[in-house]
Amino acid sequence: MASSKDRKVAEMKFINRLRKFPFFAWLWFLLGALYFVLPLLATFEFSLSWDPAVPFKAYQRAFEDVRFWRSFIASNVFAIITIIACIILVVPTAYWIRLRLPQARRIVEFITLMPFVVPAIILVFGLIRVYSTPFTIPFTDIVFMKPLTQFKAGTNILIVAGYMVLAMPYMYRSVDTGMRTVDILTLTEAAQSLGASWFVIITRVILPNIRSALLSGALLTFAIVVGEVILASFLGVNAFGPYLFLLGQHRAYEPAALSFVSFLLTWIAMGMIQLVTGGQNQTAGGH
Amino acid sequence: MSYLSLANITKQFGDTVVVDNFNLEIGKGEFVSFLGPSGCGKTTTLRMVAGFETPTSGKILLDGADITDKAPNQRNVGMIFQSYALFPNMTVAQNIGFGLKVRKEADSVTKQRVSEMISLINLEAHANKYPYQLSGGQQQRVSLARALAIRPQVLLLDEPLSALDAKIRVSLRSEIRSIQKTLGITAIFVTHDQEEALSISDRIVVMNAGEMEQVGTPFEIYNFPKTRFVANFVGSLNTADAEVVDPAKGLVSVDGVQFTSAEGTKQRNKGDKIKVAIRPERFSFATQQHKDNVVEATIENITFLGSVVRIQIKIGNTSFNMDTFNNPFLELPKIGSKQQVTCSKEAVLVLDE
Numbered sequence: 001m002a003s004s005k006d007r008k009v010a011e012m013k014f015i016n017r018l019r020k021f022p023f024f025a026w027l028w029f030l031l032g033a034l035y036f037v038l039p040l041l042a043t044f045e046f047s048l049s050w051d052p053a054v055p056f057k058a059y060q061r062a063f064e065d066v067r068f069w070r071s072f073i074a075s076n077v078f079a080i081i082t083i084i085a086c087i088i089l090v091v092p093t094a095y096w097i098r099l100r101l102p103q104a105r106r107i108v109e110f111i112t113l114m115p116f117v118v119p120a121i122i123l124v125f126g127l128i129r130v131y132s133t134p135f136t137i138p139f140t141d142i143v144f145m146k147p148l149t150q151f152k153a154g155t156n157i158l159i160v161a162g163y164m165v166l167a168m169p170y171m172y173r174s175v176d177t178g179m180r181t182v183d184i185l186t187l188t189e190a191a192q193s194l195g196a197s198w199f200v201i202i203t204r205v206i207l208p209n210i211r212s213a214l215l216s217g218a219l220l221t222f223a224i225v226v227g228e229v230i231l232a233s234f235l236g237v238n239a240f241g242p243y244l245f246l247l248g249q250h251r252a253y254e255p256a257a258l259s260f261v262s263f264l265l266t267w268i269a270m271g272m273i274q275l276v277t278g279g280q281n282q283t284a285g286g287h
Numbered sequence: 288m289s290y291l292s293l294a295n296i297t298k299q300f301g302d303t304v305v306v307d308n309f310n311l312e313i314g315k316g317e318f319v320s321f322l323g324p325s326g327c328g329k330t331t332t333l334r335m336v337a338g339f340e341t342p343t344s345g346k347i348l349l350d351g352a353d354i355t356d357k358a359p360n361q362r363n364v365g366m367i368f369q370s371y372a373l374f375p376n377m378t379v380a381q382n383i384g385f386g387l388k389v390r391k392e393a394d395s396v397t398k399q400r401v402s403e404m405i406s407l408i409n410l411e412a413h414a415n416k417y418p419y420q421l422s423g424g425q426q427q428r429v430s431l432a433r434a435l436a437i438r439p440q441v442l443l444l445d446e447p448l449s450a451l452d453a454k455i456r457v458s459l460r461s462e463i464r465s466i467q468k469t470l471g472i473t474a475i476f477v478t479h480d481q482e483e484a485l486s487i488s489d490r491i492v493v494m495n496a497g498e499m500e501q502v503g504t505p506f507e508i509y510n511f512p513k514t515r516f517v518a519n520f521v522g523s524l525n526t527a528d529a530e531v532v533d534p535a536k537g538l539v540s541v542d543g544v545q546f547t548s549a550e551g552t553k554q555r556n557k558g559d560k561i562k563v564a565i566r567p568e569r570f571s572f573a574t575q576q577h578k579d580n581v582v583e584a585t586i587e588n589i590t591f592l593g594s595v596v597r598i599q600i601k602i603g604n605t606s607f608n609m610d611t612f613n614n615p616f617l618e619l620p621k622i623g624s625k626q627q628v629t630c631s632k633e634a635v636l637v638l639d640e
Contacts, residue, residue, distance in 0.1 A: 189339055189372070191374075193365065
């Protein structure tokens with residue numbers, strides 16, 4: 001009698017636990033994880049299969065290539081410049097819109113959608129077309145500057161500008177979200193009444209409080225710039241994207257190795273962001 | 288001699304007049320409250336003093352200087368917000384020192400002032416904590432210290448207690464008042480809570496729909512409300528329609544029951560329809576000694592409110608509230624019974640509108 005009751009209780013407990021276990025949530029999570037992880041594992045596995053005796057041969061070869069380092073460093077420098085320029089452009093813009101021009105938000109949000117609507121190929125042809133004519137003083141034929149497309153620094157300027165367009169939606173959206181989580185308006189007024197100038201407010205109050213948003217925007221920008229192919233190849237810049245693309249056409253194992261390394265780098269960067277921002281997500285207003 | 292003067296201040300947003308011809312002289316060291324319902328223009332007026340809004344017309348003078356068009360960071364004004372507005376990325380000490388740092392004060396001065404301020408608000412143990420590690424009350428005290436650290440000419444408080452719970456609200460309220468008195472700083476306090484305004488202020492400005500209804504000491508505002516709005520908004524109040532019976536004697540009639548008002552109704556004529564007001568605590572049960580305004584009332588309902596007991600009575604066809612202090616030996620009448628109640632002649636207020 002007692003034992004059957006016990007068994008019933010145990011059964012009930014088991015059923016309850018089953019009920020509490022979010023079976024379908026986990027199922028979808030696992031399926032999603034497989035979708036992302038399997039190709040990566042396959043790539044990794046393939047990159048090791050060049051020479052069974054020397055499993056990391058593909059990596060050795062890839063890293064030995066001086067063109068790899070040159071293009072990789074170039075892309076990193078572009079990424080950093082793009083991030084800094086984007087922050088200088090986007091932070092004050094998003095701040096001002098939140099503060100004084102809330103009615104402009106919809107327009108700016110529409111503009112930030114443009115890079116998704118207009119493909120990069122159109123962007124690059126537009127850039128090339130506009131900037132392959134020399135700069136003249138308005139209303140005269142006096143040339144004061146060569147076309148940007150005709151010298152190296154010029155193309156570098158063009159490519160960073162293009163990257164900024166591509167990265168702007170990500171940067172703007174993460175900065176804007178970051179500003180929503182802190183009460184920008186009141187913090188600004190508090191700082192103003194304490195005597196702070198606009199520069200002080202932005203650098204000492206706003207920027208530190210949207211640090212995690214800035215980092216995620218920066219990371220996305222970094223990922224976009226380092227993996228970008230179209231702008232770089234059409235502008236003839238030796239960036240990492242075109243190099244990887246070219247390598248993929250001629251070699252089998254090195255591209256697999258390099259794409260796996262790229263993923264690893266991205267993950268390390270994400271992990272670092274988690275570490276840096278993890279403990280600082282609290283905002284004002286706690287009781 | 289007034290220290291802060293607001294002269295003919297009007298503020299319009301588009302076509303809506305938010306503040307209409309506001310005039311106020313505030314003396315040095317005075318604590319003035321702006322009291323009114325939300326949307327009455329009290330916060331807008333405060334923000335004009337802070338410099339976050341510019342008046343459409345009118346002038347603001349602070350210690351003789353015209354500050355009407357000065358930027359907020361050019362004014363020497365301390366501001367406290369409902370949401371504390373502490374900088375989340377800075378510790379308590381850094382928050383308090385921010386204004387001094389911005390003013391490029393010497394490090395030694397800043398350090399000394401910060402520790403002075405921290406001991407003023409009794410948060411010595413929390414100097415190196417971040418705002419999110421503090422309770423709401425502590426955060427608001429930090430915000431008070433931060434505003435005071437720059438030695439502002441005026442301290443502006445925008446509903447500083449509204450986000451706190453009841454007990455903290457009361458204790459912080461008296462703390463703010465005592466710090467203000469110690470430092471002798473001029474303060475403007477915006478609130479919609481009449482109890483807060485009554486307890487903390489030297490003077491109260493009652494505002495409604497952008498206009499000043501009445502300016503006076505808490506005592507005047509509570510006991511001698513000039514308009515129906517003030518009477519209703521400050522404290523609880525019974526208002527009733529009445530008819531003038533004898534202007535010379537101050538005799539009025541509420542549903543046929545006669546009351547005498549000490550204020551008199553001399554400017555009115557017999558038969559005029561007016562409004563009278565009586566505070567609930569001015570009613571009491573009549574004894575043999577009472578002569579004036581002894582009327583019969585039916586007990587409708589009794590509500591126990593802790594320190595007071597609120598009794599709903601009906602005189603004629605009009606319901607009134609009557610408050611009596613609670614004590615353990617209080618004998619309350621039965622609901623439905625008829626009782627003689629009374630109020631003094633002075634308790635019957637005749638309202639302007």
